[in-house]
Amino acid sequence: MSASEAVQSAEGPKGLARLGTNTLSWLQAAPLTLVLALFLIFPIVTIVIVSFWDYSEYALIPDLILDNYTYLLSSPVTWSIFLSTLGYAAASWILTLLIGFTVAYFLAFHVRTLTWQIVLFMVCTIPFWTSNVIRMISWIPVLGRNGLVNQGLMGVGIIDHPLEFLLFSDFAVILAFVHLYTLFMVVPIFNSMMRIDRSLLEAAADQGASAWQTLWSVIVPLCRPGIVIGSIFVVTLVMGDFITVRLMSGGQGASVGVMMNNEISLLQYPAAAADAVVLLAVVLLMVFGMLKAVDIRREL
Template sequence: MSSYSLPEAAPVPALGRRRLTANLSWALLLSLPLLWLLVFLFVPVLVVLVVSFFQPTLSGFEQSFTLDNYRLLLTSGPFFSTLVNTVLSALITTVVTFLAGFWVAYYLALVVPNLRSRFALFIIALAPFFTSFLIRAVAWIPMMGREGVLNSALLSLGIISAPLDFLLFSNFAVRVAMAQLYLLFMISPIFFSLSTIEPAVLEAASDMGARWWNILWEILLPLARPGIVIGAVFVFVLSMGDFATVRLIGGGASTSVGLSIQNFVTYMQFPQAAAAASILVLVTVLGVVLLLRWGAIGEDL
């Protein structure tokens, strides 16, 4: 009569060691990006926050606690109007890049027939971003100047009788330039979101009698929402902190908090610069939280 025995279970200590090794591996893997964030993000932000409470002096600051820096900025009419203009420019840039970038991403992801052509056109759309940010910003000056290409073309066609001054060194010029500079940050995430949509889904909706507007509103936009939110966060954050474009294209006629911070640093008013930076970070974070809430991302925030 034959007998058999059940296979022996793995010893509990061996399973525990393997689990501990796996946990240590994950902890080591996660520690590198966490260390990077700690050193290059959280520590600098903490330093800026601490300096914002120091007392300013003619040569820098002294380490005595004060709220005068925040009180001075928050009760200052020019700074408040600058903050409002910064937020408004960031919102307008975000909306404009979405309205323009969504259709570019839609064409690349769903209209172009094959994958190779999609990525070839995507690289072509990426080509302007192979050059420096400042070069692309400066390129708007001969384009939109009083004697620039756009004014010359409009005068030659007889559309206007005098050059348009608002095309350069104005809030309008800054927002147009920022929309072009940050457009790719909106196109890229929307493109990758729309690329996950099967064309058969759109064909089925059309066969069932859905109009183009219904397909856009009920299928495309909901499925592309994660990419839209990510692109909006990128564009909003970058626009809020931009000062180079404001200085170059604004020409003194446009202001931003980033430009104010640079001016504070130039005159060695480091506590006021730190306080302005802290306010800018706070407003930016609030804007990002609202965007994530709208996009149903991070429900536990």
């Protein structure tokens, strides 16, 4: 037997073993790949295709036109709606970040025992066991013209007449968003804080750093992955939400989700699909920007 034949015969079982390992890996990944293809990729591709169709009052016309995108990008109304949606997302992100970071900081650094951390975390979680719609509706008797807030303020003499902006306004929409999505900010930030080595805080204190200096120079930089993950959750949820805007604004607020829902109710599916594609592109750009700011894989 020649030397080359000997090498080939020796590598034969190894090659078969590698082939078997690769086949097994593909088989293990196949179910998840199939699920993603059926429930994520296929619907997105379908929406993109439909966004180029034409339509009339009573029918969809398969075609390849840019009219839906031309109208969307040239209409001042749609631009104002997108800006309104971005405003909701920015305000909700800032408030949920402040509240979520504060709650996570308290749970991670001021609650000393694991038992109490679990108990308090469950207290934060229990309201999320109910429907979002029920939690939104619960604000109506609180913020309404004759609600608890207005009655209480008038009872102590702070105001003479009910405050109209508390309900069915942008204030109510943002308040509902903060109420609904703050937990999505608390969880990842709390997880990042629990990973921080407490000896780093002791070292900062030994170097004479104040509590604020330790917070900004040690804790916040080490919590960046959690902040980014929570921000992605909150921003994507707010950008695609339409139920909250419709209910809490009393039909007076505008968002891309509400616009798409109105177009769908009028059977204008291609126009709604074009809105969805542009909204998806905007959200992906925002997520890409946040991921570029922090390398989550490296810092986790």
